[in-house]
Amino acid sequence: MIRVEEARARILGSLAPTGPETIPLPEGWGRVLAAPVTARLTQPPADMSAMDGYAVRAADATESAVLRVIGSAPAGHPFAGRVGAGEAVRIFTGAPVPAGADGILLQEDAEADGTAVAVRETVRPGRWIRPAGLDFRAGDVLLHPGKRLTARDLGLAAAANHPWLTVHRQPRIGILATGDEIRLPGEPLPAGGIVSSNAHALAALVRAGGGVPLVLPIAADDADAIAMAADSARSCDLVLTTGGASVGEHDLVQQALGPQGFALDFWKIAMRPGKPLIWGRFGDTPLLGLPGNPVSALVCGVLFLQPALSVLSGLPPAPPALQAAVLTAPLPENDRREDYLRATLERGTEGQLLATPADRQDSSMLRILANCHALIRRLPHAAAAKAGDRVEVLELAPLGL
Amino acid sequence: MIRVEEARARILGSLAPTGPETIPLPEGWGRVLAAPVTARLTQPPADMSAMDGYAVRAADATESAVLRVIGSAPAGHPFAGRVGAGEAVRIFTGAPVPAGADGILLQEDAEADGTAVAVRETVRPGRWIRPAGLDFRAGDVLLHPGKRLTARDLGLAAAANHPWLTVHRQPRIGILATGDEIRLPGEPLPAGGIVSSNAHALAALVRAGGGVPLVLPIAADDADAIAMAADSARSCDLVLTTGGASVGEHDLVQQALGPQGFALDFWKIAMRPGKPLIWGRFGDTPLLGLPGNPVSALVCGVLFLQPALSVLSGLPPAPPALQAAVLTAPLPENDRREDYLRATLERGTEGQLLATPADRQDSSMLRILANCHALIRRLPHAAAAKAGDRVEVLELAPLGL
Missing domain, CATH: 2.40.340.10 (MoeA, C-terminal, domain IV)
Structure with missing residues (x-):
């Protein structure tokens, strides 16, 4: 029997992240970056007004001065000319500051009268101007590989002009429940039969960890049936079995898969619930065998499958947070x-x-x-x-x- | 200007959960129950062995006794006969205890020899037997409406024999970004233009809250364009706008939607970032207008949109957890x-x-x-x-x- 920490270290140490794929930005939520997101532009692209008001030369805009309004610069419609001495341009939040101006007279500090505006509060140079590159500059690495993308990250990647993202492929997890006594919900139940809960609870656990579950048909307690089912999951990133792992005569998973090339690493772990836990490799595919008992299967799923999903997804290896x-x-x-x-x-x-x-x-x-x-x-x-x-x-x- | 708590209370107080839909159990992860899940069977269905060993009459199974093994009961294959005096039936974890037996002799406390088994540790009546109904009984309400389903809940619903679940429909949120200056990532950018980050960051926020985002084409700063775009989102459970909400001349959302039947509740809130926040009703559809500023839009999304999504999804109203x-x-x-x-x-x-x-x-x-x-x-x-x-x-x- 090996300890929980050692078992987890052996599991995580033998897994590698999935390869990359390119996806449209709107599908990036919750995915794990496989390549850095680098700014493709400078943000803001020029000095921008942070407020609604008037772009002015601060030297002119002292209290009581009256300036001549020579134009307007709403966001998206930059003012093409230059602000000269004694001049002002009406400006709105997010609009580029016109050439010549170096301060913003706030709307609430201005008294407009036709084409003139009176200054009610002296303007400080640079105040209410967001300088070019305040948020980021072209070439800056904004997001690093190995990060699970949040809503904020997607906003940042969009602002940096990325319509596509390179992320790790979602790990595909084959789930094989075994047992003569189990049936799917809603199916006819024989005497002494139990409705199978493990496969779909584990599938939800896989989804919660960012993976894609592949639920295989239930295999009877028969070596051939188990071998055939497991064989169809060889293309998965990991095969999960549940049931058939205990010390009794009916622990068939190892017997069924041994002749098919299953190489066992360990199968007993010093924990409760869930002593029988199989870990090994079925050809190239890692295989985690969970107990058949529903509570044991889920607890082992939390302690071993979730961290395994993280590593397969491209995140750093880590135990569950306590x-x-x-x-x-x-x-x-x-x-x-x-x-x-x-x-x-x-x-x-x-x-x-x-x-x-x-x-x-x-x-x-x-x-x-x-x-x-x-x-x-x-x-x-x-x-x-x-x-x-x-x-x-x-x-x-x-x-x- | 109203306070954050009051604004949130007014938003949440005017929303109702979406209606129910029926989905297959494997799609239930993260969804919110709209009808109770009641046990359709008793679990375990009969007295079951919790261990591998021998089903015996405890009165006979005292230390050193030798019992006659009259059959075997693997899981899924109940032993049809009765355990009589001096008899034992080989049994495995999860198998029904045969009639007549009232205790389990553990495998490690037994010494088997052909058709006989010697008792090495006296068996206590009832020990290692899980009585019928230990987990739940037919008719028990196992999961209540208004609960977001976890992996464990799905396991429980499956075990209770539910192939289908009745959940609240995922709220559909129309997202309308406005602004002459904004473009989608990867599209040609005019002078002074900004790449739009809000719509897709908010779409991710909607996904994070269990909703389905409908991202509308960007509307120019033009009342007709905004009205037309918003009109196409009337069938949504909530319309979200971003931009056009400030005090400047270009706060067009209200002007554009007023003639289309928009009824404003409030539009200024005492918070930073994000003072301009529109809340009202566009015909029957609730409308939340967020600031155009990306940080303000996301912070307001966290504080107002996330709780709104919870209520629309069928969860109890609650502020974000601090x-x-x-x-x-x-x-x-x-x-x-x-x-x-x-x-x-x-x-x-x-x-x-x-x-x-x-x-x-x-x-x-x-x-x-x-x-x-x-x-x-x-x-x-x-x-x-x-x-x-x-x-x-x-x-x-x-x-x-």
């Missing part, structure tokens, strides 16, 4: 397996996170998992904890998990 | 406008969030906005703050913003 919380109930000492307890969270009066472990931690109880907010991590051999002690929690819903 | 952080640099006292300062965040040695305001807060500087992590909220008339003081921050990247 936060500090305060226990509201005692916990017994832990054994040698790292434990992930289902817990609800609330905010205390000081704004601190309060974590309450669920009464039952049975790994078949999907309803408790769905209604909880977080997992409490208990390290191997952690001492007994009492109410008020600090623990580390992994919040799930904000990640869509 | 967190406590510690300032690393002083801030001057604030005037009467609520201020949202761009800031970077890092973690201190105690795990606390440290917020550093950007040196320049000019609302045209998209690059600074993109590279920041959060907005610091400063309430109207907030007193000067020094390094070490507590502030409230709104973190952006985790929301995809």
